[in-house]
Amino acid sequence: MLTWDSEIWGKLTGPYSSADNVPVLLQQLMQQYSQEVFDDLFQEHLFHQNTIYTATYAAMPFLAQIACSTSDAEVRKELFINGGIIEASRNECDEDPFPESWAELAEEAGSSVCTELYREYLEAIGKLKTLTKEVFSYAADPSIDDTEKRYILVADAAYRGSHSVANMLMTFMAGDEYVVVCPACAEDVFIWPDEDNPAEILQAYEHDPVFHTGQEAHVIAPVTSFADEEIRALAERAEAIGEQRLVRHLYYLAGETECPSCREKISVWPSLLGTFTM
Template identity: 40%
Template sequence: MLLLSDPRWQELRGPFGSSHRVPMLLSRLKEQYDPEVRDELYWEQLFHQNTIYSCTYAAVPHLFMLAQTSGHLETQLDIYISCGMFEANNPNEPDCEIPAEFARDRIALEPEAAKEIYRAYREALAVLAGLGESLVSYVRTKETEKRYFLAASAAYAGFRDAASMLTVFPDGEEYVLGCPACGEDVYLWPDAQQSGPLLLYKEDPVFAPKKEGLRIEVRPSETIEELNWKHLYLQAKRIEDEAFLAQLPWLAGESDCPHCGVPLRLWPALLHMF
């Protein structure tokens, strides 16, 4: 782990150049988990426009240690979700040793130093993943955080596509996917009662509200083989996210593309864009 006093922070990069402010912000967060400091660190230094940076990898082990020592479930959940969001946007392959961001940003560090930073990041993620177990009961009481918890859980489990999908469509009011055959966008919306099945639309119902949606054929949950779907299903049951549990069978359903008529498996098509 890169110590906060290490001069190599100056060599790392964030969205707006040098990450020289990151150690100071991390130090202040360790003293008090202040929302303003947190927002500057997360959204101005470590993560910007769905992109992470070399300094993100160096910062996560410190956030993990903060989560470990914090006695506040709210703080632990926020760190769990935020670091999960970082990982959801990690573009590197699982067996990567030096993240592509180091070459992209021309980081002037020795290869071994870059490897050690990323190794510490991966080790911190592995322990953060386990933190989710202790947060389940708390998340059950936090309706607005459930979908983000599921996204983070998916990211820690290696399902970055499912994690990214949930961060883009967290409220479940609309899903957009592309037909693999014709490339046209297709829209998934709940029915008018917001409690029944999802329906498939050729056009965005916001702009074509009178168009009727196509029915989706639901597959029995025990026949669904996609591991990312199974992970979300099991985790949603644990945190009692009833709204998402009601939608999941439809998200893994089948229909015909309203543009070209080719049979369409919704779950792979939905995740393909991520």
């Protein structure tokens, strides 16, 4: 990990160009965790406007160390979730020794520095992944609401390398609507809960039901079991932490329907994830 006084911090980028505040805030967290300080660090410096920066990569080993050493389950959960959000936002096509987008940093700080920063980032992600069992056990408590459970599933998917699943869940965090693209006609298909049974049944619509009421609902034929490995893994994990609405909806998201625009058959899951494949 970088030392607090390393000159490399001054070469890293954040949302406001300089990353000088990042080591200051990290040092405060390492001394005594504060949710207020972490929120400032995460929202204003590491993940500002849903974007990650070279400073984000450099900060991750410190956050992983806090998460792995704390005895506070709530802190562990917070860092697990936010680390997963960062990992989900990373370009999954990045390869060793470091991301191509770091070319300017490599020129300024040296390739060896970039290689080490990226290696330490990946190592930190691995450490956070080892916390999955503990976080899932904590999240299974009924006091944890469904939104937090879904964020935990986002992080878990990211740590498992299922970036498209993680980003899909983040995009449709409320879990009450999804949008897929028909592979035949490229039109959007709106997946929406049935009015009479919203927790159980999903249906397909040609237009956004929020703005177009009274339109025809198209049946989605649910599956009875999951053939796709990714959706099966997600269902198992959703079941483990008690996100039952998502479990029930996944049978429909793994099913088939008719495109309301062109009437071609659609397999919902690949059409849903296709939007999030890098």
